Amino acid sequence: MKSPGFKIGVDGGGTKTEFILVDAAGAIVARHLGPGCNPSQVGPERAREILLAGLAALRSSLPDAGHPSPVSTTHLYMAGSPPFWRETAASLNNIGIVTTGPDSLPVLELATGGNPGLVLHAGTGSFVAARTADGSVHYAGGLGWKLGDAGSGFDLGRRALAIALLELQAAPAAGSPPPQKLSPLAEALCAHTGLADYAANSRFLYNDPAANATISAFAPRVLELAEQDCGPAQQVVADSVTDLARLADQVIHRLFPSPDARVPCGVSGRILNSVPAAFALRSLAAKLRWPVALHFITESPAEGVRRLLAKA
Known part of the structure:
Protein backbone atom coordinates (compact mmCIF):
# COMPACT_ATOMS: atom_id res chain seq x y z
CA MET A 1 0.00 0.00 0.00
CA LYS A 2 1.42 3.38 -0.97
CA SER A 3 1.95 5.98 1.76
CA PRO A 4 -0.36 9.03 1.82
CA GLY A 5 0.82 12.59 2.15
CA PHE A 6 4.02 14.19 0.97
CA LYS A 7 7.30 12.39 0.43
CA ILE A 8 10.88 13.66 0.40
CA GLY A 9 13.66 12.20 -1.72
CA VAL A 10 17.36 13.05 -1.63
CA ASP A 11 20.11 12.14 -4.08
CA GLY A 12 23.41 13.01 -2.41
CA GLY A 13 26.52 12.83 -4.55
CA GLY A 14 30.03 14.19 -4.58
CA THR A 15 29.25 17.26 -6.71
CA LYS A 16 25.68 18.14 -5.75
CA THR A 17 22.78 17.09 -3.53
CA GLU A 18 19.29 17.13 -5.04
CA PHE A 19 16.21 17.33 -2.81
CA ILE A 20 12.66 16.82 -4.06
CA LEU A 21 9.27 17.09 -2.37
CA VAL A 22 6.61 14.87 -3.96
CA ASP A 23 2.85 14.97 -3.40
CA ALA A 24 0.52 12.01 -3.02
CA ALA A 25 0.04 11.83 -6.79
CA GLY A 26 3.80 11.51 -7.36
CA ALA A 27 4.33 15.00 -8.78
CA ILE A 28 7.32 17.07 -7.71
CA VAL A 29 6.05 20.19 -5.93
CA ALA A 30 9.37 21.60 -4.66
CA ARG A 31 13.08 21.20 -5.31
CA HIS A 32 16.28 22.26 -3.61
CA LEU A 33 19.84 21.95 -4.89
CA GLY A 34 22.75 21.84 -2.46
CA PRO A 35 26.48 21.17 -2.74
CA GLY A 36 27.98 17.69 -2.68
CA CYS A 37 27.52 15.88 0.63
CA ASN A 38 29.76 12.82 0.43
CA PRO A 39 31.24 12.66 3.96
CA SER A 40 34.43 11.17 2.56
CA GLN A 41 35.00 14.42 0.67
CA VAL A 42 33.46 17.19 2.78
CA GLY A 43 33.66 15.58 6.22
CA PRO A 44 30.78 14.22 8.35
CA GLU A 45 29.82 17.53 9.98
CA ARG A 46 29.56 19.39 6.69
CA ALA A 47 27.69 16.46 5.09
CA ARG A 48 25.11 16.55 7.89
CA GLU A 49 24.78 20.34 7.60
CA ILE A 50 24.06 20.10 3.86
CA LEU A 51 21.40 17.45 4.42
CA LEU A 52 19.67 19.36 7.23
CA ALA A 53 19.70 22.63 5.27
CA GLY A 54 18.12 20.97 2.24
CA LEU A 55 15.46 19.21 4.31
CA ALA A 56 14.62 22.49 6.04
CA ALA A 57 14.27 24.21 2.65
CA LEU A 58 11.81 21.57 1.46
CA ARG A 59 9.80 21.63 4.66
CA SER A 60 9.40 25.38 4.32
CA SER A 61 7.53 24.65 1.09
CA LEU A 62 4.96 22.45 2.81
CA PRO A 63 1.41 23.75 3.23
CA ASP A 64 0.16 24.29 6.78
CA ALA A 65 -1.76 21.08 7.22
CA GLY A 66 -2.37 21.49 10.96
CA HIS A 67 -0.22 18.44 11.60
CA PRO A 68 3.30 18.18 13.04
CA SER A 69 4.49 16.62 9.81
CA PRO A 70 2.52 16.06 6.59
CA VAL A 71 5.53 14.10 5.30
CA SER A 72 4.96 10.35 5.44
CA THR A 73 8.19 9.05 3.89
CA THR A 74 11.74 10.23 3.29
CA HIS A 75 14.28 8.38 1.17
CA LEU A 76 17.97 9.23 1.38
CA TYR A 77 20.12 7.88 -1.47
CA MET A 78 23.59 8.99 -0.49
CA ALA A 79 27.21 8.63 -1.56
CA GLY A 80 29.72 7.73 1.11
CA SER A 81 29.60 5.69 4.30
CA PRO A 82 26.28 3.76 4.70
CA PRO A 83 26.70 3.51 8.52
CA PHE A 84 27.14 7.30 8.72
CA TRP A 85 23.94 7.91 6.77
CA ARG A 86 21.97 5.32 8.76
CA GLU A 87 23.08 6.98 11.98
CA THR A 88 22.18 10.40 10.59
CA ALA A 89 18.77 9.16 9.41
CA ALA A 90 17.99 7.81 12.88
CA SER A 91 18.42 11.32 14.32
CA LEU A 92 15.93 12.98 11.94
CA ASN A 93 12.45 13.97 13.12
CA ASN A 94 9.16 15.12 11.57
CA ILE A 95 9.85 13.78 8.07
CA GLY A 96 8.03 10.47 8.33
CA ILE A 97 9.65 7.07 8.01
CA VAL A 98 13.24 7.59 6.89
CA THR A 99 15.09 4.97 4.86
CA THR A 100 18.60 5.12 3.43
CA GLY A 101 20.27 3.54 0.43
CA PRO A 102 23.29 4.04 -1.83
CA ASP A 103 23.26 6.68 -4.55
CA SER A 104 23.42 3.85 -7.10
CA LEU A 105 19.75 2.92 -6.63
CA PRO A 106 18.17 5.95 -8.39
CA VAL A 107 20.29 5.54 -11.53
CA LEU A 108 19.71 1.77 -11.48
CA GLU A 109 15.98 2.53 -11.38
CA LEU A 110 16.36 4.82 -14.40
CA ALA A 111 18.31 2.12 -16.22
CA THR A 112 16.10 -0.90 -15.61
CA GLY A 113 12.79 0.26 -14.10
CA GLY A 114 13.07 -2.45 -11.47
CA ASN A 115 13.82 -5.19 -13.99
CA PRO A 116 17.05 -7.20 -14.32
CA GLY A 117 19.91 -5.20 -15.78
CA LEU A 118 22.76 -2.94 -14.82
CA VAL A 119 24.03 0.60 -14.91
CA LEU A 120 27.48 2.12 -15.33
CA HIS A 121 27.78 5.50 -13.67
CA ALA A 122 30.63 7.98 -13.77
CA GLY A 123 30.43 11.47 -12.38
CA THR A 124 32.61 12.73 -9.56
CA GLY A 125 32.79 9.07 -8.52
CA SER A 126 31.94 5.89 -10.40
CA PHE A 127 30.34 2.49 -9.85
CA VAL A 128 28.59 -0.43 -11.51
CA ALA A 129 25.24 -1.53 -10.08
CA ALA A 130 23.11 -4.47 -11.20
CA ARG A 131 19.79 -6.11 -10.43
CA THR A 132 19.43 -9.83 -11.10
CA ALA A 133 16.31 -11.86 -11.92
CA ASP A 134 15.64 -12.59 -8.24
CA GLY A 135 15.51 -8.85 -7.51
CA SER A 136 18.78 -8.70 -5.58
CA VAL A 137 21.01 -5.65 -6.13
CA HIS A 138 24.76 -5.96 -6.60
CA TYR A 139 27.34 -3.18 -6.44
CA ALA A 140 30.92 -2.93 -7.68
CA GLY A 141 33.43 -0.09 -7.57
CA GLY A 142 32.74 3.14 -5.74
CA LEU A 143 35.93 2.80 -3.72
CA GLY A 144 36.31 6.57 -3.42
CA TRP A 145 38.78 9.12 -4.73
CA LYS A 146 41.72 7.94 -2.62
CA LEU A 147 41.63 4.51 -4.24
CA GLY A 148 40.70 5.78 -7.70
CA ASP A 149 37.25 5.12 -9.15
CA ALA A 150 37.90 4.25 -12.80
CA GLY A 151 36.03 6.49 -15.21
CA SER A 152 35.26 9.08 -12.55
CA GLY A 231 45.72 13.04 -28.35
CA PRO A 232 46.87 12.81 -24.70
CA ALA A 233 43.41 13.83 -23.45
CA GLN A 234 41.79 11.21 -25.69
CA GLN A 235 44.17 8.59 -24.32
CA VAL A 236 43.33 9.58 -20.74
CA VAL A 237 39.60 9.15 -21.43
CA ALA A 238 40.12 5.82 -23.21
CA ASP A 239 42.35 4.42 -20.43
CA SER A 240 40.00 5.50 -17.65
CA VAL A 241 36.86 4.20 -19.35
CA THR A 242 38.66 0.94 -20.18
CA ASP A 243 39.34 0.29 -16.50
CA LEU A 244 35.67 0.92 -15.66
CA ALA A 245 34.65 -1.37 -18.53
CA ARG A 246 36.86 -4.14 -17.11
CA LEU A 247 34.92 -3.91 -13.86
CA ALA A 248 31.62 -3.93 -15.73
CA ASP A 249 32.80 -6.94 -17.76
CA GLN A 250 33.37 -8.91 -14.54
CA VAL A 251 29.90 -8.01 -13.28
CA ILE A 252 28.22 -8.89 -16.59
CA HIS A 253 29.86 -12.30 -16.90
CA ARG A 254 29.21 -13.15 -13.26
CA LEU A 255 25.56 -12.09 -13.11
CA PHE A 256 24.40 -12.35 -16.74
CA PRO A 257 26.39 -15.27 -18.19
CA SER A 258 23.99 -16.16 -21.01
CA PRO A 259 25.28 -14.68 -24.29
CA ASP A 260 21.76 -14.89 -25.75
CA ALA A 261 20.10 -12.74 -23.09
CA ARG A 262 20.09 -9.05 -23.98
CA VAL A 263 19.84 -7.17 -20.70
CA PRO A 264 19.35 -3.40 -20.34
CA CYS A 265 22.52 -1.51 -19.48
CA GLY A 266 22.15 2.12 -18.46
CA VAL A 267 25.00 4.57 -18.91
CA SER A 268 24.77 7.42 -16.44
CA GLY A 269 26.68 10.51 -15.39
CA ARG A 270 28.25 13.50 -17.10
CA ILE A 271 31.53 11.65 -17.80
CA LEU A 272 30.13 8.63 -19.63
CA ASN A 273 27.57 10.75 -21.49
CA SER A 274 30.32 12.89 -23.00
CA VAL A 275 31.19 12.27 -26.64
CA PRO A 276 34.72 10.83 -26.15
CA ALA A 277 33.76 8.60 -23.21
CA ALA A 278 30.62 7.32 -24.93
CA PHE A 279 32.64 6.50 -28.06
CA ALA A 280 35.18 4.56 -25.99
CA LEU A 281 32.48 2.68 -24.08
CA ARG A 282 30.56 1.67 -27.21
CA SER A 283 33.78 0.39 -28.79
CA LEU A 284 34.67 -1.62 -25.69
CA ALA A 285 31.16 -3.10 -25.38
CA ALA A 286 31.35 -4.30 -29.00
CA LYS A 287 34.88 -5.63 -28.59
CA LEU A 288 34.01 -7.51 -25.39
CA ARG A 289 30.71 -8.74 -26.90
CA TRP A 290 28.61 -7.69 -23.96
CA PRO A 291 25.10 -9.23 -24.05
CA VAL A 292 23.59 -5.84 -23.25
CA ALA A 293 21.68 -3.01 -24.88
CA LEU A 294 23.38 0.28 -23.95
CA HIS A 295 21.00 3.05 -22.96
CA PHE A 296 22.49 6.49 -22.29
CA ILE A 297 20.58 8.11 -19.46
CA THR A 298 20.03 11.85 -19.69
CA GLU A 299 17.50 12.24 -16.85
CA SER A 300 18.68 13.58 -13.52
CA PRO A 301 19.12 11.01 -10.72
CA ALA A 302 16.35 12.96 -8.96
CA GLU A 303 13.94 11.43 -11.48
CA GLY A 304 15.10 8.00 -10.34
CA VAL A 305 14.46 9.11 -6.75
CA ARG A 306 10.95 10.23 -7.72
CA ARG A 307 10.21 6.86 -9.30
CA LEU A 308 11.42 5.01 -6.20
CA LEU A 309 9.27 7.24 -4.00
CA ALA A 310 6.26 6.40 -6.19
CA LYS A 311 6.77 2.73 -5.32
CA ALA A 312 6.99 3.39 -1.57
Whole structure:
Protein backbone atom coordinates (compact mmCIF):
# COMPACT_ATOMS: atom_id res chain seq x y z
CA MET A 1 0.00 0.00 0.00
CA LYS A 2 1.42 3.38 -0.97
CA SER A 3 1.95 5.98 1.76
CA PRO A 4 -0.36 9.03 1.82
CA GLY A 5 0.82 12.59 2.15
CA PHE A 6 4.02 14.19 0.97
CA LYS A 7 7.30 12.39 0.43
CA ILE A 8 10.88 13.66 0.40
CA GLY A 9 13.66 12.20 -1.72
CA VAL A 10 17.36 13.05 -1.63
CA ASP A 11 20.11 12.14 -4.08
CA GLY A 12 23.41 13.01 -2.41
CA GLY A 13 26.52 12.83 -4.55
CA GLY A 14 30.03 14.19 -4.58
CA THR A 15 29.25 17.26 -6.71
CA LYS A 16 25.68 18.14 -5.75
CA THR A 17 22.78 17.09 -3.53
CA GLU A 18 19.29 17.13 -5.04
CA PHE A 19 16.21 17.33 -2.81
CA ILE A 20 12.66 16.82 -4.06
CA LEU A 21 9.27 17.09 -2.37
CA VAL A 22 6.61 14.87 -3.96
CA ASP A 23 2.85 14.97 -3.40
CA ALA A 24 0.52 12.01 -3.02
CA ALA A 25 0.04 11.83 -6.79
CA GLY A 26 3.80 11.51 -7.36
CA ALA A 27 4.33 15.00 -8.78
CA ILE A 28 7.32 17.07 -7.71
CA VAL A 29 6.05 20.19 -5.93
CA ALA A 30 9.37 21.60 -4.66
CA ARG A 31 13.08 21.20 -5.31
CA HIS A 32 16.28 22.26 -3.61
CA LEU A 33 19.84 21.95 -4.89
CA GLY A 34 22.75 21.84 -2.46
CA PRO A 35 26.48 21.17 -2.74
CA GLY A 36 27.98 17.69 -2.68
CA CYS A 37 27.52 15.88 0.63
CA ASN A 38 29.76 12.82 0.43
CA PRO A 39 31.24 12.66 3.96
CA SER A 40 34.43 11.17 2.56
CA GLN A 41 35.00 14.42 0.67
CA VAL A 42 33.46 17.19 2.78
CA GLY A 43 33.66 15.58 6.22
CA PRO A 44 30.78 14.22 8.35
CA GLU A 45 29.82 17.53 9.98
CA ARG A 46 29.56 19.39 6.69
CA ALA A 47 27.69 16.46 5.09
CA ARG A 48 25.11 16.55 7.89
CA GLU A 49 24.78 20.34 7.60
CA ILE A 50 24.06 20.10 3.86
CA LEU A 51 21.40 17.45 4.42
CA LEU A 52 19.67 19.36 7.23
CA ALA A 53 19.70 22.63 5.27
CA GLY A 54 18.12 20.97 2.24
CA LEU A 55 15.46 19.21 4.31
CA ALA A 56 14.62 22.49 6.04
CA ALA A 57 14.27 24.21 2.65
CA LEU A 58 11.81 21.57 1.46
CA ARG A 59 9.80 21.63 4.66
CA SER A 60 9.40 25.38 4.32
CA SER A 61 7.53 24.65 1.09
CA LEU A 62 4.96 22.45 2.81
CA PRO A 63 1.41 23.75 3.23
CA ASP A 64 0.16 24.29 6.78
CA ALA A 65 -1.76 21.08 7.22
CA GLY A 66 -2.37 21.49 10.96
CA HIS A 67 -0.22 18.44 11.60
CA PRO A 68 3.30 18.18 13.04
CA SER A 69 4.49 16.62 9.81
CA PRO A 70 2.52 16.06 6.59
CA VAL A 71 5.53 14.10 5.30
CA SER A 72 4.96 10.35 5.44
CA THR A 73 8.19 9.05 3.89
CA THR A 74 11.74 10.23 3.29
CA HIS A 75 14.28 8.38 1.17
CA LEU A 76 17.97 9.23 1.38
CA TYR A 77 20.12 7.88 -1.47
CA MET A 78 23.59 8.99 -0.49
CA ALA A 79 27.21 8.63 -1.56
CA GLY A 80 29.72 7.73 1.11
CA SER A 81 29.60 5.69 4.30
CA PRO A 82 26.28 3.76 4.70
CA PRO A 83 26.70 3.51 8.52
CA PHE A 84 27.14 7.30 8.72
CA TRP A 85 23.94 7.91 6.77
CA ARG A 86 21.97 5.32 8.76
CA GLU A 87 23.08 6.98 11.98
CA THR A 88 22.18 10.40 10.59
CA ALA A 89 18.77 9.16 9.41
CA ALA A 90 17.99 7.81 12.88
CA SER A 91 18.42 11.32 14.32
CA LEU A 92 15.93 12.98 11.94
CA ASN A 93 12.45 13.97 13.12
CA ASN A 94 9.16 15.12 11.57
CA ILE A 95 9.85 13.78 8.07
CA GLY A 96 8.03 10.47 8.33
CA ILE A 97 9.65 7.07 8.01
CA VAL A 98 13.24 7.59 6.89
CA THR A 99 15.09 4.97 4.86
CA THR A 100 18.60 5.12 3.43
CA GLY A 101 20.27 3.54 0.43
CA PRO A 102 23.29 4.04 -1.83
CA ASP A 103 23.26 6.68 -4.55
CA SER A 104 23.42 3.85 -7.10
CA LEU A 105 19.75 2.92 -6.63
CA PRO A 106 18.17 5.95 -8.39
CA VAL A 107 20.29 5.54 -11.53
CA LEU A 108 19.71 1.77 -11.48
CA GLU A 109 15.98 2.53 -11.38
CA LEU A 110 16.36 4.82 -14.40
CA ALA A 111 18.31 2.12 -16.22
CA THR A 112 16.10 -0.90 -15.61
CA GLY A 113 12.79 0.26 -14.10
CA GLY A 114 13.07 -2.45 -11.47
CA ASN A 115 13.82 -5.19 -13.99
CA PRO A 116 17.05 -7.20 -14.32
CA GLY A 117 19.91 -5.20 -15.78
CA LEU A 118 22.76 -2.94 -14.82
CA VAL A 119 24.03 0.60 -14.91
CA LEU A 120 27.48 2.12 -15.33
CA HIS A 121 27.78 5.50 -13.67
CA ALA A 122 30.63 7.98 -13.77
CA GLY A 123 30.43 11.47 -12.38
CA THR A 124 32.61 12.73 -9.56
CA GLY A 125 32.79 9.07 -8.52
CA SER A 126 31.94 5.89 -10.40
CA PHE A 127 30.34 2.49 -9.85
CA VAL A 128 28.59 -0.43 -11.51
CA ALA A 129 25.24 -1.53 -10.08
CA ALA A 130 23.11 -4.47 -11.20
CA ARG A 131 19.79 -6.11 -10.43
CA THR A 132 19.43 -9.83 -11.10
CA ALA A 133 16.31 -11.86 -11.92
CA ASP A 134 15.64 -12.59 -8.24
CA GLY A 135 15.51 -8.85 -7.51
CA SER A 136 18.78 -8.70 -5.58
CA VAL A 137 21.01 -5.65 -6.13
CA HIS A 138 24.76 -5.96 -6.60
CA TYR A 139 27.34 -3.18 -6.44
CA ALA A 140 30.92 -2.93 -7.68
CA GLY A 141 33.43 -0.09 -7.57
CA GLY A 142 32.74 3.14 -5.74
CA LEU A 143 35.93 2.80 -3.72
CA GLY A 144 36.31 6.57 -3.42
CA TRP A 145 38.78 9.12 -4.73
CA LYS A 146 41.72 7.94 -2.62
CA LEU A 147 41.63 4.51 -4.24
CA GLY A 148 40.70 5.78 -7.70
CA ASP A 149 37.25 5.12 -9.15
CA ALA A 150 37.90 4.25 -12.80
CA GLY A 151 36.03 6.49 -15.21
CA SER A 152 35.26 9.08 -12.55
CA GLY A 153 35.99 12.79 -12.65
CA PHE A 154 38.74 12.31 -10.14
CA ASP A 155 40.33 9.50 -12.14
CA LEU A 156 40.27 11.51 -15.38
CA GLY A 157 41.69 14.54 -13.60
CA ARG A 158 44.40 12.54 -11.87
CA ARG A 159 45.56 10.82 -15.05
CA ALA A 160 45.57 14.03 -17.09
CA LEU A 161 47.36 16.07 -14.42
CA ALA A 162 50.06 13.40 -14.15
CA ILE A 163 50.75 13.62 -17.90
CA ALA A 164 50.82 17.42 -17.78
CA LEU A 165 53.10 17.45 -14.74
CA LEU A 166 55.59 15.17 -16.46
CA GLU A 167 55.69 17.62 -19.36
CA LEU A 168 56.29 20.56 -17.02
CA GLN A 169 58.93 18.55 -15.17
CA ALA A 170 60.89 18.14 -18.42
CA ALA A 171 60.71 21.84 -19.30
CA PRO A 172 64.04 23.76 -19.30
CA ALA A 173 65.05 25.41 -16.03
CA ALA A 174 65.02 29.18 -15.58
CA GLY A 175 67.86 30.84 -17.52
CA SER A 176 67.93 28.10 -20.16
CA PRO A 177 66.88 28.61 -23.78
CA PRO A 178 63.16 29.39 -24.16
CA PRO A 179 61.03 26.24 -23.86
CA GLN A 180 58.96 24.92 -26.71
CA LYS A 181 55.25 25.68 -26.65
CA LEU A 182 53.42 23.63 -24.04
CA SER A 183 50.86 21.04 -25.10
CA PRO A 184 47.16 21.91 -24.69
CA LEU A 185 46.98 19.60 -21.67
CA ALA A 186 49.91 21.26 -19.90
CA GLU A 187 48.53 24.70 -20.73
CA ALA A 188 45.19 23.65 -19.31
CA LEU A 189 46.84 22.51 -16.07
CA CYS A 190 48.56 25.88 -15.62
CA ALA A 191 45.32 27.71 -16.34
CA HIS A 192 43.42 25.45 -13.93
CA THR A 193 45.74 26.01 -10.97
CA GLY A 194 47.08 29.45 -11.87
CA LEU A 195 50.63 28.10 -11.45
CA ALA A 196 53.23 28.05 -14.21
CA ASP A 197 55.86 25.43 -13.37
CA TYR A 198 56.22 21.87 -12.20
CA ALA A 199 57.44 22.57 -8.68
CA ALA A 200 54.65 25.01 -7.84
CA ASN A 201 51.94 22.75 -9.23
CA SER A 202 53.35 19.69 -7.48
CA ARG A 203 53.50 21.48 -4.11
CA PHE A 204 49.97 22.76 -4.54
CA LEU A 205 48.43 19.41 -5.49
CA TYR A 206 50.15 17.60 -2.64
CA ASN A 207 49.62 20.19 0.10
CA ASP A 208 46.22 21.74 -0.61
CA PRO A 209 43.63 20.03 1.66
CA ALA A 210 41.02 20.45 -1.09
CA ALA A 211 43.26 19.03 -3.83
CA ASN A 212 40.86 16.15 -4.48
CA ALA A 213 38.17 18.65 -5.53
CA THR A 214 40.69 20.53 -7.70
CA ILE A 215 41.68 17.30 -9.42
CA SER A 216 38.06 16.28 -10.06
CA ALA A 217 37.24 19.75 -11.38
CA PHE A 218 39.87 19.30 -14.11
CA ALA A 219 37.87 16.47 -15.73
CA PRO A 220 35.50 18.68 -17.78
CA ARG A 221 38.49 20.40 -19.38
CA VAL A 222 40.01 17.01 -20.20
CA LEU A 223 36.79 16.00 -21.96
CA GLU A 224 36.74 19.27 -23.90
CA LEU A 225 40.31 18.72 -25.06
CA ALA A 226 39.51 15.14 -26.05
CA GLU A 227 36.64 16.41 -28.21
CA GLN A 228 39.08 18.87 -29.80
CA ASP A 229 41.34 15.98 -30.90
CA CYS A 230 43.98 16.43 -28.20
CA GLY A 231 45.72 13.04 -28.35
CA PRO A 232 46.87 12.81 -24.70
CA ALA A 233 43.41 13.83 -23.45
CA GLN A 234 41.79 11.21 -25.69
CA GLN A 235 44.17 8.59 -24.32
CA VAL A 236 43.33 9.58 -20.74
CA VAL A 237 39.60 9.15 -21.43
CA ALA A 238 40.12 5.82 -23.21
CA ASP A 239 42.35 4.42 -20.43
CA SER A 240 40.00 5.50 -17.65
CA VAL A 241 36.86 4.20 -19.35
CA THR A 242 38.66 0.94 -20.18
CA ASP A 243 39.34 0.29 -16.50
CA LEU A 244 35.67 0.92 -15.66
CA ALA A 245 34.65 -1.37 -18.53
CA ARG A 246 36.86 -4.14 -17.11
CA LEU A 247 34.92 -3.91 -13.86
CA ALA A 248 31.62 -3.93 -15.73
CA ASP A 249 32.80 -6.94 -17.76
CA GLN A 250 33.37 -8.91 -14.54
CA VAL A 251 29.90 -8.01 -13.28
CA ILE A 252 28.22 -8.89 -16.59
CA HIS A 253 29.86 -12.30 -16.90
CA ARG A 254 29.21 -13.15 -13.26
CA LEU A 255 25.56 -12.09 -13.11
CA PHE A 256 24.40 -12.35 -16.74
CA PRO A 257 26.39 -15.27 -18.19
CA SER A 258 23.99 -16.16 -21.01
CA PRO A 259 25.28 -14.68 -24.29
CA ASP A 260 21.76 -14.89 -25.75
CA ALA A 261 20.10 -12.74 -23.09
CA ARG A 262 20.09 -9.05 -23.98
CA VAL A 263 19.84 -7.17 -20.70
CA PRO A 264 19.35 -3.40 -20.34
CA CYS A 265 22.52 -1.51 -19.48
CA GLY A 266 22.15 2.12 -18.46
CA VAL A 267 25.00 4.57 -18.91
CA SER A 268 24.77 7.42 -16.44
CA GLY A 269 26.68 10.51 -15.39
CA ARG A 270 28.25 13.50 -17.10
CA ILE A 271 31.53 11.65 -17.80
CA LEU A 272 30.13 8.63 -19.63
CA ASN A 273 27.57 10.75 -21.49
CA SER A 274 30.32 12.89 -23.00
CA VAL A 275 31.19 12.27 -26.64
CA PRO A 276 34.72 10.83 -26.15
CA ALA A 277 33.76 8.60 -23.21
CA ALA A 278 30.62 7.32 -24.93
CA PHE A 279 32.64 6.50 -28.06
CA ALA A 280 35.18 4.56 -25.99
CA LEU A 281 32.48 2.68 -24.08
CA ARG A 282 30.56 1.67 -27.21
CA SER A 283 33.78 0.39 -28.79
CA LEU A 284 34.67 -1.62 -25.69
CA ALA A 285 31.16 -3.10 -25.38
CA ALA A 286 31.35 -4.30 -29.00
CA LYS A 287 34.88 -5.63 -28.59
CA LEU A 288 34.01 -7.51 -25.39
CA ARG A 289 30.71 -8.74 -26.90
CA TRP A 290 28.61 -7.69 -23.96
CA PRO A 291 25.10 -9.23 -24.05
CA VAL A 292 23.59 -5.84 -23.25
CA ALA A 293 21.68 -3.01 -24.88
CA LEU A 294 23.38 0.28 -23.95
CA HIS A 295 21.00 3.05 -22.96
CA PHE A 296 22.49 6.49 -22.29
CA ILE A 297 20.58 8.11 -19.46
CA THR A 298 20.03 11.85 -19.69
CA GLU A 299 17.50 12.24 -16.85
CA SER A 300 18.68 13.58 -13.52
CA PRO A 301 19.12 11.01 -10.72
CA ALA A 302 16.35 12.96 -8.96
CA GLU A 303 13.94 11.43 -11.48
CA GLY A 304 15.10 8.00 -10.34
CA VAL A 305 14.46 9.11 -6.75
CA ARG A 306 10.95 10.23 -7.72
CA ARG A 307 10.21 6.86 -9.30
CA LEU A 308 11.42 5.01 -6.20
CA LEU A 309 9.27 7.24 -4.00
CA ALA A 310 6.26 6.40 -6.19
CA LYS A 311 6.77 2.73 -5.32
CA ALA A 312 6.99 3.39 -1.57
